[in-house]
Each structure stands twice: as C-alpha cells, then as structure tokens.
Amino acid sequence: MLQDNRKTVLVKTAITFVILFTTLLIIQFSFGKTRENYLGDPWEYAAIGDSLFASGHFNLLDIESPITVWGGGDYRGYVFPVLLGVCGHIDQIFGLNCTWWIVSSFIYAGLFLVYFKFIKDAGIRKTSDFSVIRNLIPFGFVLVFFYGLITNALTDMLAALLAIAAAEVLLLAIRSTGRKKYLYFFLTGMVSYLAYNIRTIYMLEVFGMVITAVISEVILLKKEDVVSLVEKVKRLCSAFVLMFAGFYFAALPQVYLNYSRYNSLSPKVRVNGLFAQQLWWGIGITKYGTYVGNDGIHDVPMKFIDATGMAIQKAFESEGYEISLKTYILAFLKYPVDFISILWKHLWNALFVMFPETFIEDLTKDRSLYVILGLCIVILFIFLLYDDIKNGIKEISLSSILIVGSLLLPSIAILFGALEERFLIVLYLLIYGRVSDYQKNGKKSRQDIFSLLIKIAIGLVIAFTAISVEGGIMAGLKGIDGIVPLTFNGK
Numbered sequence: 225m226l227q228d229n230r231k232t233v234l235v236k237t238a239i240t241f242v243i244l245f246t247t248l249l250i251i252q253f254s255f256g257k258t259r260e261n262y263l264g265d266p267w268e269y270a271a272i273g274d275s276l277f278a279s280g281h282f283n284l285l286d287i288e289s290p291i292t293v294w295g296g297g298d299y300r301g302y303v304f305p306v307l308l309g310v311c312g313h314i315d316q317i318f319g320l321n322c323t324w325w326i327v328s329s330f331i332y333a334g335l336f337l338v339y340f341k342f343i344k345d346a347g348i349r350k351t352s353d354f355s356v357i358r359n360l361i362p363f364g365f366v367l368v369f370f371y372g373l374i375t376n377a378l379t380d381m382l383a384a385l386l387a388i389a390a391a392e393v394l395l396l397a398i399r400s401t402g403r404k405k406y407l408y409f410f411l412t413g414m415v416s417y418l419a420y421n422i423r424t425i426y427m428l429e430v431f432g433m434v435i436t437a438v439i440s441e442v443i444l445l446k447k448e449d450v451v452s453l454v455e456k457v458k459r460l461c462s463a464f465v466l467m468f469a470g471f472y473f474a475a476l477p478q479v480y481l482n483y484s485r486y487n488s489l490s491p492k493v494r495v496n497g498l499f500a501q502q503l504w505w506g507i508g509i510t511k512y513g514t515y516v517g518n519d520g521i522h523d524v525p526m527k528f529i530d531a532t533g534m535a536i537q538k539a540f541e542s543e544g545y546e547i548s549l550k551t552y553i554l555a556f557l558k559y560p561v562d563f564i565s566i567l568w569k570h571l572w573n574a575l576f577v578m579f580p581e582t583f584i585e586d587l588t589k590d591r592s593l594y595v596i597l598g599l600c601i602v603i604l605f606i607f608l609l610y611d612d613i614k615n616g617i618k619e620i621s622l623s624s625i626l627i628v629g630s631l632l633l634p635s636i637a638i639l640f641g642a643l644e645e646r647f648l649i650v651l652y653l654l655i656y657g658r659v660s661d662y663q664k665n666g667k668k669s670r671q672d673i674f675s676l677l678i679k680i681a682i683g684l685v686i687a688f689t690a691i692s693v694e695g696g697i698m699a700g701l702k703g704i705d706g707i708v709p710l711t712f713n714g715k
Contacts (some may be wrong), residue, residue, distance in 0.1 A: 370580055
C-alpha cells in the first residue's frame, strides 16, 4: 500500500512538473523579452554575463558591470550572471534567443515543486495529500500578479524559490537522523548561499536559519531524546560547521574572485552600503517602480514621494550625515512619530500588487481588478491565519515557525526600505500557499453565519482603509498633477 502511494505521488509530481514547465515555456515564448529588449537589471545582468566571455572563452575574472557603483564593477554576485551569460553564449553560438527561456522554465518548474513541498511540510498548508489542482492555484496567482518576474530576466523569482528551498532542506535536516541529517545541513548552507549570492538581502535568512538550527538541535529536543551536554555541543557544532561548509562550498567561485581582485578569502558579495541606502530611500519614497513608457510626463524610475520623509532626509543630509545604518537609526530616534507614520504607510502599501509587468509601459491602465483581487486574497489569508491561531497553532512545530520566520526576515526588512512589489515575492508565495488550502465549512449554524458577517464587515474596513492609504501614496507619484489614474479611474 505504501509503495502504491509513493508511485501515485511520483506520478502526480511528474504531471505537475510537466504542466509547470510547459506553461512557463509557453509564457516565455509568447511574452518573454529577448536580449535586445532587456531594460534595467536584466540589461545589466546580461552585460555582466557577456563580460565573462570577453576573452573568447569563459573566465570568471573577466566579470565586470557597466554600472560601477556599490563597490566596483563586480558588485553583483556570480550566480545569476553566470546563468544568463552561459545562456547568452549558447544563443550566440547557435543563433538562438531562447536558451534562457528554456533553462529558467526548467529551473523554476523544479523549484516550484520544492515550494509545494515546503508549504505542506512547514504546516502552512494543512492538507497533506498531494493535489495537482491545489498546487496549481498558488502557481496561477504568481502568473497573475508577478508575471513580469517570469517574462523578464530578473533575479527575484529565482532567489525567492531558492530561499524557500533552503528552508525546506533545513526542515528536512531537523527532522532527519544519521547521515541524512548531516547531508541536509550541508545542502542548507549551499542553497542558502545561492539565494544570498543572487539577492544579498537573503543573508538575513541565513542568520535566522543558523539560529533555528542551533535552537532545534540543542533546545527543542523530544522528551524521549535525553542527551548529555557533550552530545548537545556535538549537535551544535555539527549543525553549524556543516551549514558553514555548504555555504562556503557554494561560495568558492565568489571566494576565488574576491581573492584574485581584493586578496580576500571572503564569500561576501561586495555590495557596500546598499542595504543602508535602501533603508534611507525608504524614508522619502513610499513605493518604487520602473516606468519604461514615454508619455512626456512621468519620470523614470517611478517614485511615490513622502513629503515628510523627504524633509527628514534633507535635514540630515544638509548637516553632513553620510548614509549609513547609524544615520538611519539616529533619524528614527529624532523623528519617531514621523517614522512610525511612514512605516505605517509601507505596511499598508505591501497589501497591493498593481504592477505585475514589473517594467511599466502604461500608467493610465485600469488597475482596479488587481486591487480588488489582491485585497481579497490578503484578507482571506488574514482570516485563515486568525483561524489557525484560534484553533491551536500548537499543531505546527516551533522549528517550522522559526524557519518560516527566518524566511520572512528579508521581506520584513524590505518593508522599511523603498518598496518594490517584487521584493515581497516570498511573503506572497507563502500567502498564496495558505489560501490555496482554503476549505469551505459545511456547517450553517447561526453562529457560523454571524461569524461570517463579522468577517465580511472587518474585511470591508480593511479594504477601505487600505485603498484610502494607497490612494494617498499614489498621489505622491513624481510627475503627476491631479488625479492619479492607477486604480479605479483608469482608461
């Protein structure tokens, strides 16, 4: 019986992979951007990828960015430029323009399968049975709200899925024994480094997962798992050393690059001050986007300005303060009420995904459908989360909670900065995963009906408040005077 169940799961997994891969491939061949149409980050990553073959063959030491900021021309990690560069080189050899479409579709399809497993293993999805339809629901939401991350050669989707994969492997490590445990800890370090190398903000997840591993291996032991202090120290060292070894192993190309150029054996991506800069931008910019149209009115990039935040920035910059974490903290301590007001807007702003194309060509397009559908999904998630807590979150292990918390650390940190919708993709993947598990309650008692009415009322209040706050944010778009045609008053 068990063998039959495994065969069924394998068949369903294979069917799901084929559907995912085929769908992604169709989308890429229908709407994917070719290299000559790359803009912004994809253009830069392609240029960095091309530099790897500047000598006629692959040479990591030739890596160079046309944009020399944040610590030099190699301020991007090696992983994504290598992927894009190799695909571009294959295209050049065979006269193609689709290698990246095929490679990325295959990688994303595989990582989405890991994502489906994670939301089940972590307890985000309550239903344990493998369901093809249920898995396709969050995938469909991603294609609706974030299709620009698929059709453009961007890092966000790959980094997010790798971060989730690292969380899943850590979950397996904590629940395994023997050699498997050691292998999974090593793989956790490897996969987490790949996510960090692609998007450096995921270093926060790495820190969180190391702490989670230590707590799980030393403190959160089963009642029957009575171990000595020596055994606890052994577990602690094993988890830390193996994760570090995996992390460093995946970082070897970056270490080689850093040693050759800077005489340093550090695995660090040389992004000097970027996180502090993102936080500083977030004071005066409530929302951020990239407009690539040309109507003669709007600035590129899109900046939704907060007047109070801009005043705080000017006050500190006029006094000669350099942009740093220290300056950000000092500004917060000096203007705590204003900061809370700004962060309050950021929080509500995170409920909206209105620009799924990522690179926006038409600002007058009616976004009302995205606003309504997106709010409904988030509000449903809030109620499901409330029900989970009410019914007993004890069903979910503390290790799972810590892992999910570690996974969300980058998204939480980004809320303080200049917010771009694509930066919150991990948060929304978890939201879509929970909503896909929604099951209608068959009971129709008066209490259930009354509870439903209360939820509808609360949902309307949340929606009204969110739209009101977002309306004010939209009015801060630089270059707009009067009505902002971004939500309900478009074409």
